[in-house]
Amino acid sequence: MAKSMKPFSSSLLVCPKCSSAVTSASEGMACRACSWSPEIIDGIVDLREDKTFDTLLDVNAYDEAHNIQAQTAALANVYERILREKGCASVANVFEIGAGSGNLTHGLLNSPFFCEIHTSDISLNFMKLLKKRVGAHSPDKLSCYLLNANNNPFRTASFDLVLGHSILHHLEQFETTLEESFRVTKPGGFCVFGEPVLDVHVFSGLIASIILHMEQARGTLDRPRRMALTALANRPQIKRDHLESDRTDLREIEDKFIFPINYMRELSSSIGFKSFDCTSFDSQLSLGEHTLRLIKHVFNQIKTNADFLSDYAFLFEKLTVNYGEPMKMNDITPFSYFVFSK
Known part of the structure; x- marks a missing residue:
């Protein structure tokens, strides 16, 4: 177990007890000053203060419910494209928040654009699933951590990139997550x-409201x-x-937020980021088509026929x-991408 740990896995860590450096050796990881050491579970460094806190998501059913396997190949390419458009030729080290089952992690490991991957989640079950999924792939490229993204144990200005895919809207204090992300990002780096x-x-809410009233008037609802x-x-x-x-x-609600772009822009400025962009990719749909797809998605989730929506094509x-x-x-x-530049 200890042999799977690499020197760079601990070089960025500070002790949560005394804030001294944490180093790794053949027997594991420990603080130089107070000898504090984290538990290491199947190669996953457990840095959680509250080990009872876990995800609200259904770990076993998550991948199938969110069509995860179909996204894996392309997802890391989206983040690479964003960063290349920002002038990055490669990224030396990445801190991934809320990795879940490793959908994005897998793609990051397969891409030479991303060098060191430090991936994390609050859930031990998710991280075990991630380890099983990526297996022994690129063992010298990946370090895995259990931690709270709002109180992470990394040194200030440690990473070139902090990223998370579909994670902020699950976090009740996501502003603190962004503040911590800002702290551990190097000047000139990015959070995406x-x-x-x-x-x-x-607009989906507006159209749904109109259709609701028209259906009620018809008496067919x-x-x-x-x-x-x-x-x-x-909604x-x-x-x-x-x-x-x-x-x-x-706390007991899974999907807590949908983010107004202007709100996130103002938050970016208040935290201290140099700039903020909201980026969308590969859209070939109009606003009306996007809205229709959102409404149909809800009907599909509850297994209710949505064919009647054709009556409202206008x-x-x-x-x-x-x-x-x-x-x-x-x-x-x-679903778009918030790009914070430090």
């Missing part, structure tokens, strides 16, 4: 997070259809309210022409 954005979801349309209509306001509420109430077409084109929103996707 793929997240759901509110701009497109607002059954209970599953009513519940789905009501949830869609209310943007509920998610926005989450941002402004007492977030202790959100609404999605009007949305594209009246809002998408003049507001230049046809290139914004429901």
Whole structure:
């Protein structure tokens, strides 16, 4: 077990007890000053203060429910493309937050663009699944940690890149996560997070509300259809309210937020990032088509037929022409990438 640890795995760590350097040796890892040492579980360094806290996600069913396997090959390429457009020829070291089952991690390991990968999650079960998935692939390139992203044990200015894919909207205090990400990023480095954005979801709520009222007027609205349309209509306001509420109430909610782009831009500036961009990729859909796809997705999740939406094709077409084109929103996707430059 100890032999799997590499010198660079601990060179970035500071002791949570006394803030001294943590070093690795053949027998494991330890603080030079106070002899504190973390538990190492199957090659995963456990740096959690609260070992009872875990993910709300269904670890065993997560990959299938989110079509993870189909995304693996392309996902790391998206992050590479973002960074190349920012002028990066390669990234020396990466800190990945909320790695889950290793969907993005696997791609990062396969890419020569990313050199050292320091991947993390709060869940031991997810990290064990990640280790099983990546196996012995690139053992000299990967270090695995269990930690709380809001209180991570890395030195200030340790990483060229901090990233997370679909993680911030699960975290009740995601602003602290971004502050910590800023702290451990080197000057000139980047933090990149793929997240759901509110701009497109607002329109799905608007169209769902219109359809709900029209269906009620027709007298053809059954209970599953009513519940789905009501949830869609209310979702943007509920998610926005989450941002402004007492977030202790959100601890048992999996998907807590959809992020307004302007809110994230203002947050970026307040934390101290030099610049902020929201980037969308490979969109060949109009605003109306994106909105239709979002609504259909909810109906598919509850296994309810959405064929009736064809009766409302004119609404999605009007949305594209009246809002998408003049507001230049046809290139914004429901899931986009926040790029913070330090």
